[in-house]
Amino acid sequence: MMFILQQVLQAPQQLQALPPHAEADADLMQQVLDESGKFVAEVVAPLNRDGDEIGAQWKDGAVTMPPGFRDAYQAFWQAGWPALACAPEDGGQGLPAVLEATLYEMLSAANHGWTMAPGLLHGAYECIKHHASDELKSAYLEKVATGEWLATMCLTEPHAGSDLGLCRTKAVPMADGRYALSGTKIFISGGEHDLTDNIVHLVLARLPDSPPGPKGLSLFLVPKFYADGTRSAVVCERIEEKMGLHGSPTCVMRFDEAAAWIVGEPGKGLNAMFIMMNAARLHVGLQGIGLLEAAWQKADAYSKERRQMRAPGSSAKAGEADLIEAHPAVRRILDAQRAWVDAGRVVAYRTALELDVLKHHGDAARREVANRWCALVTPVLKSAWTDQAFHGASACLQVFGGHGFVREWGIEQIVRDSRVAMIYEGTNEIQAIDLLLRKTLPDGGAALLKLLDELQTELGLDLSSQRTRAGMERFTAFLRDRLLPRATAKDAPADLANWLADDFLRAVAMLLMAWAWSRIGAAxxxxxxxxxxxxxxxxxxxxxxxxMRVAMMDATLSAG
Amino acid sequence: MMFILQQVLQAPQQLQALPPHAEADADLMQQVLDESGKFVAEVVAPLNRDGDEIGAQWKDGAVTMPPGFRDAYQAFWQAGWPALACAPEDGGQGLPAVLEATLYEMLSAANHGWTMAPGLLHGAYECIKHHASDELKSAYLEKVATGEWLATMCLTEPHAGSDLGLCRTKAVPMADGRYALSGTKIFISGGEHDLTDNIVHLVLARLPDSPPGPKGLSLFLVPKFYADGTRSAVVCERIEEKMGLHGSPTCVMRFDEAAAWIVGEPGKGLNAMFIMMNAARLHVGLQGIGLLEAAWQKADAYSKERRQMRAPGSSAKAGEADLIEAHPAVRRILDAQRAWVDAGRVVAYRTALELDVLKHHGDAARREVANRWCALVTPVLKSAWTDQAFHGASACLQVFGGHGFVREWGIEQIVRDSRVAMIYEGTNEIQAIDLLLRKTLPDGGAALLKLLDELQTELGLDLSSQRTRAGMERFTAFLRDRLLPRATAKDAPADLANWLADDFLRAVAMLLMAWAWSRIGAAxxxxxxxxxxxxxxxxxxxxxxxxMRVAMMDATLSAG
Incomplete structure (x- = not known):
């Protein structure tokens, strides 16, 4: 991780150019990496198996977390980890976002279920910080910044998953200026638990007479306990039985005229949530990278102790066998996953650095470059690396043969746990639509073409860079001369671009990886x-x- | 299924050319399909959920199967289903293998865990029929043919998974002509259960002073109970906790000087097992097709009731949403899986028909063609369609969004259950090595090129056939002019072909699917x-x- 931060991305130099991070030198970064690695390995990782096998347990509206989860969380927030990148004035340490990124990658690798709990804090913090009234901030901001209280995002309803505009939860004004929330929210991660003494819910709901669709949604805050110690009318009805991620309770939450405060303007609920979307999607991409790294580590270790068959060209005698790491079929799986993890780190850490730049750089033009990077790269990172976490973990399972299908080795848990990351925070298909239909077609590809130009200026003259540059040139020509004219033609079928979206995102993911490997190769x-x-x-x-992806798009354009 | 059997493959005509199947007309086939569909839907499918959630339970060496499993199995064998394709003189119905194939596809779709129990019968039956002594046959053949007793294959040991040559289980001659078996076998599906009153174990073991490696292995038979009612020294030590397939107990079996009979010649144990390998791998391929069909059916049904977002070009009003089947991202998933299932059926049923031809055709040249088909197509079917069962089921899960990750809908169970089929009966990587290194390189590609020629003669002049033919011609040229000369060159690295094997199998899978779709298109x-x-x-x-696969092979040949 440090090699990529320091040798590939020159993160210390990048950060030190930003006034609040003048002290962020390589030593500081190494120290944070060491300390987070130590905490994660010693405190969080050992709880992963029980998190899966015992899981979170619901009884009469209360949720008991798996053994050790509460103690680990209490140690986590008291050590200041949740507040790592929060502003000092809110109780945070003010460190760069990129160090929060590496922390969450490690946490996800060690214990995805446990990590879901603090994973939502950052978004809630930003949301309260930028949208809540001073009164709400004084009551909640520091508690959420430090992680003393955990938070939720209550968006999804039974009939409204990807389509938040269908939300029906109602918010009726009360005499005291608050709102009575009524409705049911599902898939609420950490809606109820015993990790912290209070829980802060951010809830999307609809004011009376608000217009239908997304513009009628407002955002509200309701805690589990009010300041006077009384409990709000928010009930956890049950938790879901899931394929994996058993260490994180996925709650059905019922709001029975629960007294809540509005956060931000009426009708601007989605805006308040979308502002933190890039950060949240980066976090999910980091989960993918962390989980794939964990799967690779297990498979790599197994391949160095298990002997089966003679490898091609082996000098083993009859009745003897080689380590399976010597078999091409195994090597191929391991090297391909390693390629995904390393490139993923380059792309994700760079994205986190751009978030730091976006927040703190003095030059508006430079901030605009950072903004472009985050808008375009984040959906690719989220989609391609969560996809790879699942498929790559399954490939790593294959290295174990029959033992991979057995719980004992822990590899099948990663396959099960990782699957959900392809769905939440916008399904991977929605990421693809976001990239092509919302962020590429409307500006005629201008932003994406600029990004590809910028990436090319970072390439060298070596063979790897030449291949990357050739790929980028091919893609640029295809986008400019073929895809854009055809997909935006007056007579183009209304759904043409939608059919292309998945292939388009995958092609961009390949280009980002090629760029990342050229950067690594030059380090x-x-x-x-x-x-x-x-x-x-x-x-x-x-x-x-x-x-293959370019060819598929080409064929779709011809057929469409 | 009937459309493919009758309109695409002309199965009735093919079968009626074989003396024992002169009666196998379309009516008979339709009747067997109807009856098997009815039994599977009414008796076997309803047990699938409990099979997963309650699972097989081990206690003190005994295994209790999930609720309803024993009754369903008793009804199954008493109705004659296991003996469908067994010879009438052994108590079977003598029906063609292709109808056994359709039965097992349905069973796997409905309840993979339950189906594991009878799934091993066919191989054990063939093994006993062709290799056991008359004494053994009179005691066991009919019991296994009819399925009154279930059977196991005890091959794997803790240190010997894919590499059976490493087996250590010992067989020491006893005074009465039997052998005392000692050792531990793992991953024994159905090693212990309460479905039948007796269980027949076929065990690979090593005679004293036998050579190391696979040539030192012999095959033995030991039942749970001998004819006099005494119990053998075969103990189920525990069952594995697994990712899925909880309805099938995966047993650790200990043999403590268990008195066993030898089956076939000493040192010929692997030959006795390999003879049934094509049939067993076809069965696993059918599991893949069945599981993918089940996943598709669930996702297809969900896509026709769930509304989210407006589809491109939709006329839905604000606040309304379209059925998700109208979204290209969903359509693409469903149509692609449908393409895999339908083509898989063509390839699998054709393989089963070729097994019937191989068994019963009067003309040796025609039998040779059938033998070539089975040898070359079976590993492709096993590998590509079990791979697709898992990856395609995961794609179908995606159609459900967050609901797919929740147990309730049953789709995540298919993902978990299907994963093991990529591993057992020879991992998918071993299938690829089998195809390229054992069945293509040694004869200079002669058999495979002949098969591709034969497939081309079945193509028409329509667009689909033209594309298929172009693909076959490209592959033929690549194989003859590029792959074979390079991979078999004197100076080729010893591992070169191994690096190609996975891509080679996938390319052949694509060609078989293209052929299948051209055949379907012409029906x-x-x-x-x-x-x-x-x-x-x-x-x-x-x-x-x-x-993409041809390009990958080309690049590997250049690099190697």
């Missing part, structure tokens, strides 16, 4: 076998998808 | 929207992988 020390094997893995087993 | 009635949508799905979303 001092990248000639070590560990990096060379993964780079070869990328070009051989991952990159060929790029041509 | 009367294939102009119905249901077939057209799936055919379009194939060419758009599946077939582009063919070019």
């Amino acid at each position: 001092p020390g990248a000639d070590a076998p560990r990096w060379q094997a993964a780079q070869t893995g990328f070009w051989r087993w991952v990159w060929p998808e790029f041509d | 009367p009635g294939a102009d119905a929207p249901r077939w057209q949508a799936a055919q379009t799905g194939f060419w758009r979303w599946v077939w582009p992988e063919f070019d």
Whole structure:
């Protein structure tokens, strides 16, 4: 991780150019990485198995978290980890977002279920900070910043998943200026638990006589306990039985005229939530990277102790066998996942750095570049790396043979846990629509073409960079001369671009990975076998998808 | 299923050319399909959920199967289903293998866990029939043919999974001509259960002074109970906790000098097992097809009742939403899986028909053609369709959004259950090595090129056939002019072909699917929207992988 931060991305130099992070040198970054690694390995990782097997338990509206979860969480917030990147005036440490990113990657690798609890804090913090009234802020901001109280995002309803505009939860004005919330929300991660003494719910609801659709939604805040200690009319009706992620209670929450405060303007509820979407989607992308890293570590270790069959060209005698790491079928799986993780880190950490730039850089033009990066890269990161977490973890399971299907080794848990990340925070298909239909077609591809230009200026003259540049040029020509004219033609079928969206996102993901591997390849020390094997893995087993995606889009454009 | 059997494959005509199946007309086939569908839907399918949630339970060496499993199995064997394709002189009905194939596809779709129990019978029956002594046959053949007793295959040991040559279980000759078996076998499906009154174990073990490796292995038979009612020294030590397939107990079996009979010649244990490998791998391929069909049915039904967002070009008003089946992202998933299932049926049923031909055709040359088909197509079917069962079921889960991750809908169970089929009966990587290194390189590609020639003669002149033919010609040229010369060159690296194997199998899978879709397209009635949508799905979303695989092999040959 440090190699990528320091040698590939020059993160210390990038950060030190930002006034609040003048002290963020390599030593500081290394120290935070060491400390977070220690906490995660010693306190959080050992709880992962019980989190899956015992899971969160619901009884009479209360949720008991798996053994050790509360103690670990109490230690976590008291050590200041949730507030790592929060502003000092809110009780935070004011460190860069990129160090929060590396922390959450580690946490997700170690214990995805446990990590769901603090994972929502950052968004709630930003939301309260930027939209809540001073009165609400004085009561809730520091509690949420420090993580002393955990928070939820209550968006989804039984009939309204991806389509928040269908929300029906009602908010009726009360005499005291508050609102009575009534309705049912589902899939609320951490809606109820025993990790903290209070829980702060941010709820999307509809004021009386508000217009139908998304513009009629407002945002409200209701805690589990009010300041006077009375309990709000918010009830956890049950928790879902799920494929995985058993350490995180997925709650059905009922609001029975619960007294709540409005956050921000009426009818601006979605705006308040969308402002934190890039950060939240980056977090989910980091979950994907962390989970894939965990799967790779398990499979890599197993491949170095298990012996089966003679590898091609082996000198093993009859009745003897080679380590399975020597078999091409196993090597291929491991090197390809390594290629995904390493490139994912480059893309994700760079995105976090751009978030830091966006927040703190003095130059508006530079902030605009950062904004472009975040808007375009974040949906790709979220989609491609959560997809790979699941599919790559399954590939790593294959390395174990029959033992992979057995719980004991822990690899099948990663496959089950990771699956949900392809769905939440906007399904991966919605990320693709976001990239192509919302962020590329409307400006005639201008922003994306600019981004690709900028990426090309970072390339060198080596073979890897040449291949990356050729891919970018091919894609640029395809986008400008073929996709855009055809998809935006007056006579184009209304659904043409939708049919292309998944392939488009995957092609961009391949380009980002190619760029990342060219950057890694140019870094001092990248000639070590560990990096060379993964780079070869990328070009051989991952990159060929790029041509396939362009060909698929081309065929769709011809057919459409 | 009947459309493919009758209109695409002309199964009745094919079968009626074989003396034992002169009566196998379309009516008979339809009747067996109807009856098996009825039994599966009414008796077996309703037990699937409990099979997963309650699962098989181990206590003190005994295994209790999930509720209803024993009754369903007793009804199953008493109705004659296990003996469907067994010879009449062994107590069977003598029906063609292709009708056993359709039965097992349905069973796997309905309840993969339950189906594991009878799924092993066919192999055990063939093994006893062709290799056991008359004494053994008189005691066990009919019991296994009819399924009154279930059977196991005890191959794997803790240190010997894919590499059976490493087996250590010992067989020491006893004074009475039997052998005392000692050792531990793992991953024994149905090693212990309460479905039948007796269980027949077929066990690979090593005689004293036998050579190391696979040539030192012999096959033995030991029942749970001997004829006099005494229990053998075979103990189920525990069952595994698994990712899925909880309805099938995966047993650790300990043999404590258990008195057993030898089956076949000493040192020929693997031959005795390999003879039934094509049939067993076809069965696993059918599991894949059945599971994918089940996943598709669930997702298709959900897409026709769930409304989210407005589809492109929709006339829905603000605040309204369209059925998700109208969204391209959903359509694409459904049509692609439909393309896999339909093509899988063509390939699998054809393979089963070729097994019937191989068994009963009077002409040796025709039997040779059938043998070639089975040898080459079976590993592709096993690998590509079990891979797709898992990945396609996961794609179908995505159609449900967050609801797919919740147990309630049953789709996540299919993802979990299906994962193991990529591993057992030879991992999918081993299927690829089998196809390329054992069945293609040694004869200079002669058999595979002949098969591709034969497939081309079945193609027409329509557009679909033209595309298929172009693909086959490209592959043929690549194999003959590029792959074979390079991979078999004197200076080729020893592992070169191994690096290619996975891509090679996938490319052949694409060609088989293209052939299948051309055959379907030429069948009367294939102009119905249901077939057209799936055919379009194939060419758009599946077939582009063919070019990618050829390109990957080409790059590997250049690099190696």
